[in-house]
Amino acid sequence: MIDDRDTTTSIDFEGLVNAYYQPLYRFALSLTHTEAEACDLTQQTFYVWARKGHQLRDPSKVKTWLFTTLHREFLKGRRHDGRFPHVEMSEVEHEMPTISPSVIDQMDAGTVLEALHQLDELYRAPLALFYLEDISYKEIAAVLEVPMGTVQSRIARGKAQLQQWLLSKEPCG
Amino acid sequence: MDSQQAKQILGRYRPGVDDDDPQFAEALAFARRTPELSRWLDQQVALDAAIRAKLRSAAAPVGLKTRILANAKVEPPAIAWWRHPGWIAVALAALIVVAMVWHRTAGFPAYRAKMVAFVSREYKLDLKTKSFEEFRQALAKGKYPAISALPPALAKVTLEGGCLLDWRGHKVTLICMEAPGQGDVWLCLAERGTVPETVRQVGKVGKMMTAAWTDGNLVYLLITEGDEAELRRYL
Numbered sequence: 001m002i003d004d005r006d007t008t009t010s011i012d013f014e015g016l017v018n019a020y021y022q023p024l025y026r027f028a029l030s031l032t033h034t035e036a037e038a039c040d041l042t043q044q045t046f047y048v049w050a051r052k053g054h055q056l057r058d059p060s061k062v063k064t065w066l067f068t069t070l071h072r073e074f075l076k077g078r079r080h081d082g083r084f085p086h087v088e089m090s091e092v093e094h095e096m097p098t099i100s101p102s103v104i105d106q107m108d109a110g111t112v113l114e115a116l117h118q119l120d121e122l123y124r125a126p127l128a129l130f131y132l133e134d135i136s137y138k139e140i141a142a143v144l145e146v147p148m149g150t151v152q153s154r155i156a157r158g159k160a161q162l163q164q165w166l167l168s169k170e171p172c173g
Numbered sequence: 174m175d176s177q178q179a180k181q182i183l184g185r186y187r188p189g190v191d192d193d194d195p196q197f198a199e200a201l202a203f204a205r206r207t208p209e210l211s212r213w214l215d216q217q218v219a220l221d222a223a224i225r226a227k228l229r230s231a232a233a234p235v236g237l238k239t240r241i242l243a244n245a246k247v248e249p250p251a252i253a254w255w256r257h258p259g260w261i262a263v264a265l266a267a268l269i270v271v272a273m274v275w276h277r278t279a280g281f282p283a284y285r286a287k288m289v290a291f292v293s294r295e296y297k298l299d300l301k302t303k304s305f306e307e308f309r310q311a312l313a314k315g316k317y318p319a320i321s322a323l324p325p326a327l328a329k330v331t332l333e334g335g336c337l338l339d340w341r342g343h344k345v346t347l348i349c350m351e352a353p354g355q356g357d358v359w360l361c362l363a364e365r366g367t368v369p370e371t372v373r374q375v376g377k378v379g380k381m382m383t384a385a386w387t388d389g390n391l392v393y394l395l396i397t398e399g400d401e402a403e404l405r406r407y408l
Contacts, residue, residue: 013242014242017238017241017242018238021233021237021238021241022232022233025231025233025237026228026229026231026233029231030228035234039233039234039237039240042233042237042241043237043240043241043244046241046244047244099220100216100220101216101219101220101222101223102223104220104223104224104227105223107227108227109227109228109230109231111227112224112227112228113227113228113231116228128228130185130187131221131224131225131228131229132225132228132229134187134189134190135190136190136191136194137185137191137194137196152185155185156181156184156185159184159185162224163220166224
């Protein structure tokens with residue numbers, strides 16, 4: 001159980017790791033391509049917490065802080081030109097490809113994860129947070145440091161791409 | 174709102190997570206009234222749940238937690254250099270030194286120096302009288318520090334009057350007297366607590382000899398133009 005009353009001084013570090021290392025790892029795994037990279041990213045996040053976590057004044061934001069830090073660390077290791085297009089909702093195809101939940105059930109987790117990795121990088125993080133973390137759109141926007149409308153449009157487009165890719169992997173017959 | 178618009182919104186809806194999010198309320202209400210849309214939503218929710226379950230099934234490798242705890246040893250929050258105990262001690266010591274200097278400059282010596290400086294210059298008597306009783310009544314009226322009678326040792330000096338002075342917002346009475354053939358003698362009176370207190374002491378300040386003491390509710394400062402021997406005749 002995490003003591004959310006204060007930052008590093010009163011939050012038990014091991015308790016913090018216990019509570020968040022799994023979800024952080026899953027988020028990292030959805031962003032990166034390998035288990036090793038995801039582990040490094042997760043470790044780095046907690047390392048940053050150990051050094052800078054005391055600067056966090058609002059203990060209720062520990063979770064958002066950790067996910068934001070992980071995402072920043074991920075972006076640091078990526079070359080990107082900073083010209084991510086702002087995709088408006090009107091551009092998103094409204095009709096999702098049709099795929100049955102039972103098809104997903106038959107797939108292994110690796111295949112679904114691979115589908116996530118096939119997405120444009122722009123859509124991967126918001127979609128991972130959408131599926132993995134059960135955090136609000138407002139929190140997702142905070143983690144990714146983009147406007148809420150951008151989060152919504154990226155999730156919509158990302159879902160369409162993901163389902164399309166999964167549909168292509170649907171076993172025949 | 175039509176079905177396309179509702180689908181666009183509900184495609185992002187997560188039951189149990191986004192139920193309180195107002196952006197979905199209207200679309201959800203619309204879906205409840207539209208069977209085809211409702212079926213579509215059920216399928217989308219089921220599909221999302223299936224994908225979510227697969228993604229969440231990924232577990233961190235054994236040993237990751239141990240590595241995190243080992244590698245990210247919690248360092249105590251960086252303490253600003255000025256908050257370091259050593260520096261705090263240095264700062265306190267410096268403060269004590271400053272306080273001592275302040276006491277020397279702003280304590281009793283400062284008060285004494287100011288009074289000596291005042292009588293050393295040309296000044297005008299606020300009350301000119303040779304009657305001590307008249308002088309005492311004037312002081313009482315102005316609520317200035319006063320004594321009922323001059324000390325017996327000062328009985329031979331002649332009262333000339335007095336000045337009403339101020340020491341950092343507090344009233345000080347200056348009694349001006351003349352010792353025949355010896356020069357002027359001054360006695361400063363201040364209420365205890367309004368000027369720095371002092372132990373009984375005799376000292377020379379510039380060309381003046383001074384004696385100070387505290388008695389009852391008053392702090393006394395006697396100033397003469399003569400030497401120490403003369404001063405002691407008035408004590």
